[in-house]
Amino acid sequence: xxxxxxxxxxxxxxxxxxxRRPERVWGTIILVALILLVVIPVIYLIQHxxxxxxxxxxxxxxxxxxxxxxxxxxxxxxxxLANSIFAKPALHSLSIAAGMTAMSLTLGCFLAWLVVRTDxxxxxxxxxxxxxxxxVPSWTIxxxxxxxxxxxxxxxxxxxxxxxxxxxxxxxxxYGYLPIVISLGIHYIPYAFIMLRGALANIDSRLEESAExxxxxxxxxxxxxxxxxxxxxxxxxxxxxxxxxxGEFATQAFLGLPIRYYTLSTRVYSALNNRxxxxxxxxxxxxxxxxxxxxxxxxxxxxxxxxxVTIGGKGSRRRPMALGRWRWPATLLLLGFVVIFVIxxxxxxxxxxxxxxxxxxxxxxxxxxxxxxGSDPSLAEGQPGIFRSGYILGAIKNSGLLAGTxxxxxxxxxxxxxxxxxxxxxSLLSRVTENLAFMPYMIPGIAFGGIYLSIFAHSWGxxxxxYGTFALLALACVVKYLPYSSSSGISAIHQIDPSLExxxxxxxxxxxxxxxxxxxxxxxxxxxxxxxxTFITTxxxxxxxxxxxxxxxxLMTSLIFRYQTQGFTQHAYxxxxxxxxxxxxxxxxxxxLGGKIEL
Amino acid sequence: MxxxxxxxxxxxxxxxxxxxxxGLAQGVEPTSEQIVWMYLAQIGPYQxxxxxxxxxYEAAKAEGKVTFYSLSSRYPDAxxxxxxxxxxxxxxxxxxxxxxxxxxxxxxxxxxxxxVDVLFTAGVTTLTKELLPQGLIVxxxxxxxxxxxxxxxxxxEDLRExxxxxxxxxxxxFYNFETYPEAPVDSLWDLTxxxxxxxxxxxxxxLTEENMNFLQMVVKNADQMAAAYEQEFGExxxxxxxxxxxxxxxxxxxxxxxxxxxxxDGDAATAVGAAGQAFPPLTVSVSxxxxxxxxxxxTKLAIAWVGGITKRNFLVMANQAPxxxxxxxxxxxxxxxxxxxxxxxxxxxxxxxxSRSDVPSTVPGIGIEDLRDVSWFLDPEWIYTNGxxxxxxxxxx
Numbered sequence: 001x002x003x004x005x006x007x008x009x010x011x012x013x014x015x016x017x018x019x020r021r022p023e024r025v026w027g028t029i030i031l032v033a034l035i036l037l038v039v040i041p042v043i044y045l046i047q048h049x050x051x052x053x054x055x056x057x058x059x060x061x062x063x064x065x066x067x068x069x070x071x072x073x074x075x076x077x078x079x080x081l082a083n084s085i086f087a088k089p090a091l092h093s094l095s096i097a098a099g100m101t102a103m104s105l106t107l108g109c110f111l112a113w114l115v116v117r118t119d120x121x122x123x124x125x126x127x128x129x130x131x132x133x134x135x136v137p138s139w140t141i142x143x144x145x146x147x148x149x150x151x152x153x154x155x156x157x158x159x160x161x162x163x164x165x166x167x168x169x170x171x172x173x174x175y176g177y178l179p180i181v182i183s184l185g186i187h188y189i190p191y192a193f194i195m196l197r198g199a200l201a202n203i204d205s206r207l208e209e210s211a212e213x214x215x216x217x218x219x220x221x222x223x224x225x226x227x228x229x230x231x232x233x234x235x236x237x238x239x240x241x242x243x244x245x246x247g248e249f250a251t252q253a254f255l256g257l258p259i260r261y262y263t264l265s266t267r268v269y270s271a272l273n274n275r276x277x278x279x280x281x282x283x284x285x286x287x288x289x290x291x292x293x294x295x296x297x298x299x300x301x302x303x304x305x306x307x308x309v310t311i312g313g314k315g316s317r318r319r320p321m322a323l324g325r326w327r328w329p330a331t332l333l334l335l336g337f338v339v340i341f342v343i344x345x346x347x348x349x350x351x352x353x354x355x356x357x358x359x360x361x362x363x364x365x366x367x368x369x370x371x372x373x374g375s376d377p378s379l380a381e382g383q384p385g386i387f388r389s390g391y392i393l394g395a396i397k398n399s400g401l402l403a404g405t406x407x408x409x410x411x412x413x414x415x416x417x418x419x420x421x422x423x424x425x426x427s428l429l430s431r432v433t434e435n436l437a438f439m440p441y442m443i444p445g446i447a448f449g450g451i452y453l454s455i456f457a458h459s460w461g462x463x464x465x466x467y468g469t470f471a472l473l474a475l476a477c478v479v480k481y482l483p484y485s486s487s488s489g490i491s492a493i494h495q496i497d498p499s500l501e502x503x504x505x506x507x508x509x510x511x512x513x514x515x516x517x518x519x520x521x522x523x524x525x526x527x528x529x530x531x532x533x534t535f536i537t538t539x540x541x542x543x544x545x546x547x548x549x550x551x552x553x554x555l556m557t558s559l560i561f562r563y564q565t566q567g568f569t570q571h572a573y574x575x576x577x578x579x580x581x582x583x584x585x586x587x588x589x590x591x592x593l594g595g596k597i598e599l
Numbered sequence: 600m601x602x603x604x605x606x607x608x609x610x611x612x613x614x615x616x617x618x619x620x621x622g623l624a625q626g627v628e629p630t631s632e633q634i635v636w637m638y639l640a641q642i643g644p645y646q647x648x649x650x651x652x653x654x655x656y657e658a659a660k661a662e663g664k665v666t667f668y669s670l671s672s673r674y675p676d677a678x679x680x681x682x683x684x685x686x687x688x689x690x691x692x693x694x695x696x697x698x699x700x701x702x703x704x705x706x707x708x709x710x711x712x713x714x715v716d717v718l719f720t721a722g723v724t725t726l727t728k729e730l731l732p733q734g735l736i737v738x739x740x741x742x743x744x745x746x747x748x749x750x751x752x753x754x755x756e757d758l759r760e761x762x763x764x765x766x767x768x769x770x771x772x773f774y775n776f777e778t779y780p781e782a783p784v785d786s787l788w789d790l791t792x793x794x795x796x797x798x799x800x801x802x803x804x805x806l807t808e809e810n811m812n813f814l815q816m817v818v819k820n821a822d823q824m825a826a827a828y829e830q831e832f833g834e835x836x837x838x839x840x841x842x843x844x845x846x847x848x849x850x851x852x853x854x855x856x857x858x859x860x861x862x863x864d865g866d867a868a869t870a871v872g873a874a875g876q877a878f879p880p881l882t883v884s885v886s887x888x889x890x891x892x893x894x895x896x897x898t899k900l901a902i903a904w905v906g907g908i909t910k911r912n913f914l915v916m917a918n919q920a921p922x923x924x925x926x927x928x929x930x931x932x933x934x935x936x937x938x939x940x941x942x943x944x945x946x947x948x949x950x951x952x953x954s955r956s957d958v959p960s961t962v963p964g965i966g967i968e969d970l971r972d973v974s975w976f977l978d979p980e981w982i983y984t985n986g987x988x989x990x991x992x993x994x995x996x
């Protein structure tokens with residue numbers, strides 16, 4: 001009897017001890033959740049890539065849908081079509097991703113440093129404006145590019161350069177590799193900008209000052225101090241941008257199809273859009289594999305040992321670096337860049353919404369009809385202007401609600417994941433969690449949405465079937481955008497010295513209080529970056545949710561899609577502008593909440 | 600001690616087992632539930648010869664609403680007029696492409712979720728060769744139409760069975776009538792001539808099944824294509840090495856002639872129709888109803904009836920629809936009357952044809968019967984069996 005009591009006491013003790021390592025408790029909970037929400041879809045993909053879909057009996061009469069087969073893997077990788085379906089498009093995808101990542105990282109990094117760590121003029125303005133290229137859908141930049149650079153052979157209204165100067169634009173400047181890389185490069189600058197903004201904001205200036213004291217030039221300081229410190233955030237931005245570049249569909253279709261320049265994403269889309277799941281899932285899995293390799297490569301190269309704690313317990317100062325005689329030139333250069341590449345596309349877009357007949361730039365074509373006009377049967381089949389349409393307000397509310405909920409949830413979950421991954425660093429739990437959190441990223445949105453529909457049409461134990469609810473929409477978005485939140489969270493927690501928390505432990509403060517009062521305030525820039533990125537992306541989401549929305553949860557992006565399929569370009573662009581407006585306002589609010597993030 | 604590896608492995612095993620439950624429905628024989636539903640709803644084999652529309656309306660009011668998937672965004676006016684004509688019935692519409700509708704429906708039905716009643720969709724091959732045989736949809740043809748006419752008298756049989764056609768559109772060659780007072784081409788083969796090199800546009804067939812259907816019908820009608828070639832060039836066609844027939848040859852030459860692919864029909868249409876061009880291109884296989892851009896956008900589009908396919912939009916009832924009687928009323932309403940009718944109005948526009956033969960055609964001289972001569976109607980059997988070979992041919996180009 002004594003033994004049983006002793007055993008009981010020991011077990012209780014062990015449990016209590018485990019709970020003193022809260023990161024392990026959270027880690028287990030998160031792991032289980034990730035397995036259910038992330039691993040199941042991936043297993044679904046793998047399973048179904050080895051099953052005959054409805055195309056099976058069409059290729060080989062007699063086989064049954066659902067039978068086990070390696071046909072699709074063979075078809076994509078080894079058949080005579082492998083070159084067209086896979087090899088050439090894969091090469092194109094890789095080179096595009098490489099080009100655009102190089103461009104957006106370099107520019108984004110440089111701009112973030114300028115805005116956060118120097119005494120550049122008008123920082124508030126640039127900070128808000130530089131996120132705009134990411135708010136508009138990627139193909140709007142492609143559209144703006146074409147408006148200027150279109151080659152007349154492709155008919156329609158001529159591009160600006162051709163119309164104004166009769167310039168003969170070579171085809172490789174209108175369509176194909178170069179325009180795709182430039183459009184996507186610009187589109188993803190805000191990614192790197194936002195992620196690095198958070199990292200750079202927390203660097204203790206005295207690290208840089210000591211270098212200066214020892215005689216380093218401004219450039220050497222950048223190279224030897226600042227750069228290595230932000231390397232983890234840079235690595236995360238690289239992984240995210242490169243993977244996104246691989247998966248980006250719209251721009252690559254828009255600027256590639258006219259000259260039959262195919263990429264993996266256009267191939268995946270075409271397969272899934274024709275319900276050829278076998279082929280589509282095989283290609284999607286290859287993309288997932290590619291991302292996983294990049295993530296692992298990133299972990300290997302940058303490693304966890306090379307990350308630097310920058311928020312120590314000894315107080316810090318943030319003093320902007322003086323640009324000296326470069327101050328005004330840098331500001332003006334940046335302004336020029338912003339005007340051409342950021343404001344330019346928006347202006348072109350807005351201009352279009354005021355055109356009675358699209359493509360005609362003259363003033364005689366000016367009209368306010370598409371914004372505030374009533375129904376006119378000769379224009380857009382009688383659709384009233386945007387602010388007169390009942391759909392819009394409901395859609396704005398739904399989109400805002402979805403984006404807001406997802407952002408809040410993501411911010412919190414992201415920092416939790418970051419905490420688990422960093423504080424159990426080196427363990428299997430840490431590696432598995434970090435990798436799992438990345439997987440949803442590469443599964444094409446439409447496939448992900450379809451799989452979630454199938455899974456949540458059933459009830460799971462105590463959880464009722466979420467089908468048709470707003471909760472499912474939010475869940476799908478949170479899981480799909482987990483990579484942003486988790487990598488922001490991981491980078492943020494890395495920068496916090498564990499000793500700051502240990503102070504709390506010594507004083508006997510519970511974990512919850514420690515987390516709320518110490519970790520969260522210090523990680524605030526990271527959390528806010530995650531929330532912002534998630535907010536913007538969710539405002540733009542379409543593919544992922546198209547099977548999950550109901551008429552009551554109709555979003556602005558579904559409206560844009562509807563108007564575009566009907567050819568109501570002015571309405572579609574108008575709503576896009578409304579999205580930009582809402583997001584910019586949301587961003588300013590977040591900046592206000594975050595207080596003095598970087599300025 | 601806690602071992603995450605063990606937890607992981609165990610979870611994976613459990614999940615793989617659960618994963619096995621997530622397959623797609625494989626119904627071939629109607630289940631008892633389906634039969635009971637059809638009996639109670641008086642649909643399918645239980646549909647009476649003459650239906651009592653008052654009784655159906657009463658039943659529909661008791662049901663209270665109808666859920667409707669629409670591939671066309673022009674539904675609002677039709678839905679409003681329906682609600683006005685049948686007070687007491689709510690309408691919930693989901694705006695989705697035909698592919699998304701099929702995706703959603705198959706997943707729902709596999710999970711036993713029955714929420715949708717009526718599908719307004721396209722894709723004759725998928726509907727007739729997959730959904731119908733699997734019992735995921737049921738064809739419902741109202742016995743009489745809104746104006747009392749007997750359906751079988753005004754809608755030809757092949758437009759009622761095996762799935763009910765709502766309207767037809769043709770996928771045509773457009774040219775710019777500002778530059779060319781008359782059609783500059785008189786045969787599909789003209790599109791392969793060097794003077795049109797790089798100046799023919801089409802939405803990527805890999806993005807839209809309709810255009811792949813066009814290529815598939817070209818191959819199916821290879822004999823017609825060979826004869827047309829002889830008529831156009833005065834000599835029999837010589838096939839390139841490795842090419843099976845004149846249909847494939849046409850596709851090859853079209854692509855070699857620098858065919859420009861677009862991401863949407865609308866883009867191709869505006870490229871052709873925009874005013875003030877010296878050398879406007881042509882389109883092939885673009886939806887004929889895009890001719891409305893002439894009114895909306897000031898384009899100068901005209902149709903050259905040299906060849907293409909005619910695609911149809913269908914109205915079907917979903918398996919075990921929760922509001923079948925309301926669904927019947929909606930389907931009947933959308934088929935319209937002899938002048939078009941409020942339910943058909945959004946689709947009774949230039950170059951779109953309601954399935955009723957007593958409705959005047961919007962294109963002078965081209966009625967539904969004429970469409971059968973100047974274009975190809977789709978052959979779902981052939982497309983089902985041979986269509987993927989054509990897709991593979993296109994992929995390899």
